[in-house]
Amino acid sequence: TQLLEQSPQFLSIQEGENLTVYCNSSSVFSSLQWYRQEPGEGPVLLVTVVTGGEVKKLKRLTFQFGDARKDSSLHITAAQPGDTGLYLCRNQGGSEKLVFGKGTKLTVNP
Amino acid sequence: DAGVTQSPTHLIKTRGQQVTLRCSPKSGHDTVSWYQQALGQGPQFIFQYYEEEERQRGNFPDRFSGHQFPNYSSELNVNALLLGDSALYLCASSLVETYEQYFGPGTRLTVT
Numbered sequence: 001t002q003l004l005e006q007s008p009q010f011l012s013i014q015e016g017e018n019l020t021v022y023c024n025s026s027s028v029f030s031s032l033q034w035y036r037q038e039p040g041e042g043p044v045l046l047v048t049v050v051t052g053g054e055v056k057k058l059k060r061l062t063f064q065f066g067d068a069r070k071d072s073s074l075h076i077t078a079a080q081p082g083d084t085g086l087y088l089c090r091n092q093g094g095s096e097k098l099v100f101g102k103g104t105k106l107t108v109n110p
Numbered sequence: 111d112a113g114v115t116q117s118p119t120h121l122i123k124t125r126g127q128q129v130t131l132r133c134s135p136k137s138g139h140d141t142v143s144w145y146q147q148a149l150g151q152g153p154q155f156i157f158q159y160y161e162e163e164e165r166q167r168g169n170f171p172d173r174f175s176g177h178q179f180p181n182y183s184s185e186l187n188v189n190a191l192l193l194g195d196s197a198l199y200l201c202a203s204s205l206v207e208t209y210e211q212y213f214g215p216g217t218r219l220t221v222t
Binding site: 006045048097098101103 | 145151153154158166168200202210212214215216
């Protein structure tokens, strides 16, 4: 079973700061998804990355997929309190069993 | 357009009892997946249903079983509850040919 490690586990920053969180896999991803989960809610899909080296931008969020497709990063520019949540990465599935990382719990203080 | 709905919202059960959780998928979706999320952890995949059959299963014991109905809704059953089964149970729906899953708000199960 593919293992996904996310770091850091916890991150607390001030509004306006930049941050990067990471997702590393024990094996190659066919593709990878990032989700954000707010307290009391289910995860919400942010992006799917498929191609090694791919970079996708979603407003202030930048997602990068490693060239070897074993790692990914999520960079947030000028974080806002509304970015607070649990950020999860997951393999996309297919022939692989669906696996989530443990997540990075982000708190953005006003 | 209603998203994924789950019932009940919260549930308290005693060790050894049985529980049934319910999920209605997003309109147009035909595949339902179930996840267990312990406090402070990422969701763990339990199983996935498509065309009323279990299509894929994670590393969960046989105490965890499920069902999908012709209208694509689904149930998760857990027998012989253990204290360690206390968690948030999430349901996600999708189309079988895609992996873009939409999650419900979850059912919080507490086993005492």
